[in-house]
Amino acid sequence: MRIPGLGNAADNPKHGTPGDDPEHHPRARDGRAPNVMRIGEWVPMRQHRDEDEVDFAVVGTGAGGGTLACRLAEAGFSVVAFDAGPYFRPLEDFASDESHQSKLYWTDERIVDGENPLQMGSNNSGKAVGGSTVHYAMVALRFRPEWFKARTLMGYGADWPIDWREMWHYYDQVEDDLKISGPVNYPWGPHRRRYHRRAHEINAAAKVLARGAEAMGIDWTPTPLATISAPRGDAPPCVYRGFCTLGCSTNAKQSVLVTYLPRALKAGAEIRDLAMVGRIETSNGRATGVHYHREGRWRFQRAKNVVVAGYAIETPRLLLMSANREFPDGLANSSGLVGRNLMVQGNQAVWGVFNEEIRSYKGPPSLAISEHWNYDDKGSGPFAKDFFGGYSYMSQGPLPQLWANTQASAHGLWGEALVAEMQRYNHVAGLKVVSEYMPQERNRVTLSDVKDRYGLPVARITYSWCDNDKALNRHALKFLRQALEAAGGREIWDQGDDTCHLNGTARMGNDKRTSVVDADCRSWDIPNLWICDGSVFPTVGGVNPSLTIQAIALRTADRIFAARGA
Amino acid sequence: MLPRQDLYPGYDVLAKRDGPSWNAKTRAVLDERLAIGPEMRRFFDEAEWMTLKALAARIVPQPADREVPVPVAALVDYKLAIGEHDGYRDATMPDEREAWRQGLRALDAEARAQFGARFHELSTWAQDELLKLAERGELTDAAWASMPSKLFFKHRVLGDVVKAYYAHPTAWNEIGWGGPASPRGYVRMDFDRRDPWEAAEAKPGREDEAYAENLRVGD
Ligand SMILES: Cc1cc2nc3c(=O)[nH]c(=O)nc-3n(C[C@H](O)[C@H](O)[C@H](O)COP(=O)(O)OP(=O)(O)OC[C@H]3O[C@@H](n4cnc5c(N)ncnc54)[C@H](O)[C@@H]3O)c2cc1C
Numbered sequence A: 001m002r003i004p005g006l007g008n009a010a011d012n013p014k015h016g017t018p019g020d021d022p023e024h025h026p027r028a029r030d031g032r033a034p035n036v037m038r039i040g041e042w043v044p045m046r047q048h049r050d051e052d053e054v055d056f057a058v059v060g061t062g063a064g065g066g067t068l069a070c071r072l073a074e075a076g077f078s079v080v081a082f083d084a085g086p087y088f089r090p091l092e093d094f095a096s097d098e099s100h101q102s103k104l105y106w107t108d109e110r111i112v113d114g115e116n117p118l119q120m121g122s123n124n125s126g127k128a129v130g131g132s133t134v135h136y137a138m139v140a141l142r143f144r145p146e147w148f149k150a151r152t153l154m155g156y157g158a159d160w161p162i163d164w165r166e167m168w169h170y171y172d173q174v175e176d177d178l179k180i181s182g183p184v185n186y187p188w189g190p191h192r193r194r195y196h197r198r199a200h201e202i203n204a205a206a207k208v209l210a211r212g213a214e215a216m217g218i219d220w221t222p223t224p225l226a227t228i229s230a231p232r233g234d235a236p237p238c239v240y241r242g243f244c245t246l247g248c249s250t251n252a253k254q255s256v257l258v259t260y261l262p263r264a265l266k267a268g269a270e271i272r273d274l275a276m277v278g279r280i281e282t283s284n285g286r287a288t289g290v291h292y293h294r295e296g297r298w299r300f301q302r303a304k305n306v307v308v309a310g311y312a313i314e315t316p317r318l319l320l321m322s323a324n325r326e327f328p329d330g331l332a333n334s335s336g337l338v339g340r341n342l343m344v345q346g347n348q349a350v351w352g353v354f355n356e357e358i359r360s361y362k363g364p365p366s367l368a369i370s371e372h373w374n375y376d377d378k379g380s381g382p383f384a385k386d387f388f389g390g391y392s393y394m395s396q397g398p399l400p401q402l403w404a405n406t407q408a409s410a411h412g413l414w415g416e417a418l419v420a421e422m423q424r425y426n427h428v429a430g431l432k433v434v435s436e437y438m439p440q441e442r443n444r445v446t447l448s449d450v451k452d453r454y455g456l457p458v459a460r461i462t463y464s465w466c467d468n469d470k471a472l473n474r475h476a477l478k479f480l481r482q483a484l485e486a487a488g489g490r491e492i493w494d495q496g497d498d499t500c501h502l503n504g505t506a507r508m509g510n511d512k513r514t515s516v517v518d519a520d521c522r523s524w525d526i527p528n529l530w531i532c533d534g535s536v537f538p539t540v541g542g543v544n545p546s547l548t549i550q551a552i553a554l555r556t557a558d559r560i561f562a563a564r565g566a
Numbered sequence B: 001m002l003p004r005q006d007l008y009p010g011y012d013v014l015a016k017r018d019g020p021s022w023n024a025k026t027r028a029v030l031d032e033r034l035a036i037g038p039e040m041r042r043f044f045d046e047a048e049w050m051t052l053k054a055l056a057a058r059i060v061p062q063p064a065d066r067e068v069p070v071p072v073a074a075l076v077d078y079k080l081a082i083g084e085h086d087g088y089r090d091a092t093m094p095d096e097r098e099a100w101r102q103g104l105r106a107l108d109a110e111a112r113a114q115f116g117a118r119f120h121e122l123s124t125w126a127q128d129e130l131l132k133l134a135e136r137g138e139l140t141d142a143a144w145a146s147m148p149s150k151l152f153f154k155h156r157v158l159g160d161v162v163k164a165y166y167a168h169p170t171a172w173n174e175i176g177w178g179g180p181a182s183p184r185g186y187v188r189m190d191f192d193r194r195d196p197w198e199a200a201e202a203k204p205g206r207e208d209e210a211y212a213e214n215l216r217v218g219d
């Protein structure tokens, strides 16, 4: 095992590349791409010319796009994967610093409105090779089986066109690919295999969750996480530095950047960093390639198939921006649903002060979880459920800037009150939900009149809670408050307005009138245009979405192979 | 509310700078931040600067006897000068830079209208009164144009000023945060456990012990 992260190119001048600046100059070029596992090293990369008609142009290299690009390349297809973001080398480029690491986020302008305008930026999406998995919190959960038939079995939302047993198979595969660390027995849902690595040791913040859950008489467990608890190749086990949502500088985190993309390169895929796709071209009802901006100019890559995997804001934005004479309302939009049914998840929290020192900054932020309210449909007494859907809740570990911002904007503290309260940082613990909001057509992504630096229209994101969302928020906050109190928390307060994750703006389904893509993520309208990311979810469930996005990407790859064989 | 205190006596997160908790990139980033002096200003003009400094002193007040105060206004200026963005804005708000200019001008206009002097010339009581009105969205002078004072206060004032202060090692010392932690990370994770390279909290009557521990975090 190598001990990475002790230096960088600056410490090892022989590795330095003059003018190396990943945010302004592409790194994947001249037949090579960064070897993200080793300081200063490179791996060979196959390259294609713009005029070559490649089998697949994939837009976005995150949970959906990166995973799919890898499997397509491994099956022998020629693949070019574009990402608007930089190709980071975590060992060299990632500082232990909240401000600096905002370079991982999609911070190009977006406009928010509606009754409950969303907070975007750091809270929601990434812009980097590897996508949002570079800064995600690694919580790796499966959907509850019934959610795939939410409409039929549970009476809300929409059914998925995929059977849960098939998903279970693909979940096994992603969990293996990412070597998920988790408990021996997972308390909820049907039997699953043992996780590949032992669960991580839990920190004090997670023990607060455990105490509270036990006092309330419900199950909890160490969280299954995509960060390794034992070495894997060049990656060391997690060192509990706690900067996970700002990028993992040791490579313990099993992001797409350090898992599927190195595999993709090895299998012959080309990755183009700092390459913003602005429009998909069509001719005679088929996609013919993508217009992209790289190194100061617009270029056109020809392709036999185009996959859009830009996450639930950029994906509909790109489809709408690609409107042309053949498809005046945007691509894949005969149903009128592109951009609609945007679903975030609730991210409300309760926070309290403890006599003990908690120091929740140590370790991954969410080391313990309860999914009780995803599986209990009725509840009882004060916690009787009067809404559809469910939620999980997890322990938390905010770093100082995030915590101060939460105290200021959600708790309303400033001045002496703020600086004094901040001194209790090491004694604070909180519980936070990931909850299921309903799909609503009025929650949507549209194009505004404002233009970005490429001259492309900026996305406008409209969001409002429905009554069911509000009832769920109330239940969750009430339950969490009691659980935190039972664990010994004092001076508890609610953070009532936070949201996370983005899904649903190009939903999959069985009927082309009520969905944008079919079960295989192929658009109904354009047979060689695919959408493979968080956008395709018909419902969101009460768990973090990435494992499901990645399982769908693996399934999509298999469906594409099957179609080729046929 | 307990008053602010010297809870982690002798703790200096910078003592770990050359040890295994700071990688080279972190050192470079913090060197750059620490080189920002209190009067370094590229984005704001003179008038805006005075208002911003007065405003920052109310949002994140610092002890009068602090030898080297955190240069909060300069850190905000730096963020705007290099064009760092949040990545979204409310439909009723102009972009970050414009919002700041307009908001500071408007605060000054309100100060003149209500108290007959510029914002930075007011007493801290009067400044706080104005800020509370902004917090509730009750400032509506024409200088605000279409920007709601409530959103300016929430997104720009609280967002940018508070984050600027807590991006500084001096603020980290004050709250006893371990600071940068790559590649070493941490080992002791349980209740009431600290690694020797973490800040020791002063328990009543045992401040000396904490002080002695804190002098060793860089060892
Ligand atoms: C702070 C945070 C913590 C999270 N924690 C978890 C967690 O613990 N567990 C979990 O399951 N999920 C978590 N998530 C959510 C998770 O990261 C996302 O759901 C997931 O990565 C989405 O996958 P995706 O493929 O849809 O998009 P992404 O992974 O976001 O990838 C999209 C990529 O496409 C690129 N792109 C977009 N448009 C274009 C274009 N036009 N041209 C070129 N490139 C483009 C972007 O730059 C980006 O890199 C977290 C998210 C955040 C913000």
Ligand code: SF4
Pocket (backbone or CB within 6 Å): A227, A237, A238, A239, A240, A241, A242, A243, A244, A247, A248, A249, A250, A251, A252, A253, A363, A364, B185
């Ligand atoms: S806590 Fe673990 S996963 Fe998180 S940043 Fe540190 S090493 Fe990476």
